[in-house]
Amino acid sequence: MNSLTSDLSLGGHATNIGLATTSNNFLYASAVVLLLAMLAFAADLAGHPGRAERAAARREDATEQAAAAGGDGGGTALLERTAAPAAEVPPEKRQWAGIGMSLSWLGALLLGACVVLRAVSVGRPPLGNMYEFSIVGSFFVITAYLIWSLRRDVRSLGIFVVGPTLLTEMLAALVFYTAASQLMPSLKNYWLTIHVTVAILSVAFFTIAFSTTILYFVQKWREDIGDTKYKFMDAVPDSATMDRTTYGLLIIAFPLWTFTLIAGAIWAQIAWGHYWSWDPKEVWTLVIWVVYAAYLHARATAGWSGKKAAYISIAGFVCVLFNFTVVNMFIVGMHSYSGM
């Protein structure tokens, strides 16, 4: 067993197995908690139709009362609204959604601990193989969602974000698992850390945007056929909102991916002597970039917004998945560092 200090020093070649095991346990704990979070979010969605009916009933009451009371609040503000906003009923407390959010925070925290311990156990940023990409990626997905939830009410989307996070965690633990260890020499460079961190961050956004695109298709389909069977899906915003949300997520992801491309080229210049060698990984990074650029153009082209643009964004995510799985594992190139 090595002393802890030598493990913490970045130059050390030792790998602390004990910490790595603890890190794995945090991953399992996080997966269990997120599974419970998903169940809670599911319960919340299932409760939506009843909630909607009760809210409609209360809104009628409230409108009657407001009509009876009349007048506006008045006040000392220097700028007052001329018309009082329409009677708003305070929304019902969504207990299950609240539980889901709390569990998501807990799951994210546990996952964060898993990532940090892994980093300490190998004495470097945990960005060296597919297992590490997956845990960091799922951490970014859930964190991005939680930060988003501080600014908007996105509780109804919970299950659609926690779901992919959990799936990634399980894939990491069961398929991609790689024992903690040191890196190949060409991977020891801070541009790698920057490049891979930003890449994973953008993949996190691509993933959430993929979820919202799927929801766009579901809502669009429900609107087109006038669906009443899956009323719980009314909790999720309509297709137009999902479309805008996807766009909003992708205009964050696209510059991040552009930066990934540039940082990767800088790293390649340092490590391989040339910034662009048409290595399969480079090719796929470019392909993903081009497909999402096409998505952004589609939205600005008449006749291409809506469904057609959404198809392009799906194609983009298929490329992201292909790049992460098939290219890493099966295609020969200079990036063969899946560690498998």
Add this chain to the structure above:
Amino acid sequence: MSTETDNDAHQVAKAANASATGKSARKTPINGPKLGLLGTLRWLWRQLTSMRTALFLLLLLAVAAVPGSIFPQRSIDAPRVTSYLQDHKTMGPWLDRLSMFDVYSAPWFAAIYLLLLVSIIGCVVPRIGVHLKALRSPLPRVPRRLGRLPASAERVSAAKQSDVVEATRAVLRRKGYRVRVDEPADGSQAIVAEGGRLRETGNLLFHTCLIVVVLAVAADHLMGWRGDVIVPEGGQPFVSSAGSFNTLDLGPWVHSDDIKPWSLDIKKLDVTFERNVPKDSPQYGQPRDFIASVSTQDPLGSKPVNELLKVNGAVNLGGTSVYLLGNGYAPMVTVRDPSGKVIYQQATPFLPQGNTYKSVGAIKVPAASPKELGFFGMFLPTAAFDSKQGPISTFPDTDRPALVLGAYQGDLFPDALPQSVYTLNTKKMTQVMDGKQPWSAVVYAGQSAKLPDGTTISLDKTVPRWAGLSARYDPGKTTALLAALIGLAGLIMSMTLRRRRIFVKVGVEPDDDAKKPSGAPARTLITAGALAKGEDPRLQVALDSLLEGVGERLASNPKKQQAGS
């Protein structure tokens, strides 16, 4: 008014491009009136520079790039292409005819990106003109009915009209809006503001930088060169010249005189392999560090400089960057003739075949007589014998180094052509026999083996390494990097800024307002409306927060308000 603002600049550009009717390109009927040659060309040009074509070409580029990542590429790994062609006798030649092994230099691939380049230039140049004009064009007038705009709001205030105008102007200015205050005849005042003009600037910057990146990459391709060479540790210094590299790849516009002479001497190459994991872990024996201590002269004949050359850490010599890209072993081999005279003594590079550095190579002894002598075989850094695979290496470091050799006699260089240093050309040679069996031997470090004729071959105790160096000259790389970074800044501008117009009318609250408490002094009525280019889901939020800001500003300046400015 609204048509003008709703129109995106691209359409404006197209309209400017198009005929006087201002018809947009995609509406032009294909089998419409005869266009004539000029008309047809113009029509084609408009098609090529349309957004729809750009979209199509982008998707096409994505699809076309894929085969290059699936099939082996000559430019990256030529031997894999050769073996692929051997394994696929029917499919292979067809794929080759379709340039599937040279995708990124294929004519069809070039056609796509050149069309895209032309399209983007044809799209961006007119847009720059339109945008420059738009930057200087006057702000529009206030629309009559602000309530009809996509976002609108109404407020009343006890503050004086002029103070409200002043506060609104200040808040808008601080947010970077261009502001103009109008005084229509009816005594009210109107504020017209436009923000986010830098969005289009950023977008144009991004597209322009994209063009520059492509041109810079093209410049590297045409004017750059690359030379690869293997240099043994502790041997002769390497002196750069067109003839001294093992392989040299010159761009079409490079002359071999452009290669400046410099020298590099590898004094020591330190390599570390992973030992601190279980032996069955895939990480066991993975390389961890390569560091070469080198002494360089640039230019040749100047004072030698000691430097460290690392993976990820190039040294700059004669305008090129020299990288450490590979390494292997160059065992020190001595061959003595039967009388004991040394006829060969040299660090002989062997080429590693995998993670355990089992390496292949050849030892060519032209000084042997009566016939030239050649050994072929393997170098094993940690030799072991497997019942199935025969001799193998179990670890990449020199724990138990050994040579496993066979020998040929005859003419080493039969057709005076350059040949690989790692293989023997046995066309005019015969294998050395030991009785009925071909002669073979395992030579461990510090030991020697004897051929049937009494010639001995021995392996030194310490095994030097060799370093694979790559000298690169890429004149466009700095331009490409700068353009990429500026383009990224432009992209962020175009993604985060919103192009908005905000109109605010400030007047006296009309008397007939039912809600107004009777007898109170007349209050100031503020009506506001906002308009965005493209979609802008947060337009109403932005308008509300603007008015909130105006309220706060009025509240924080009560004195000034009392004094009546």
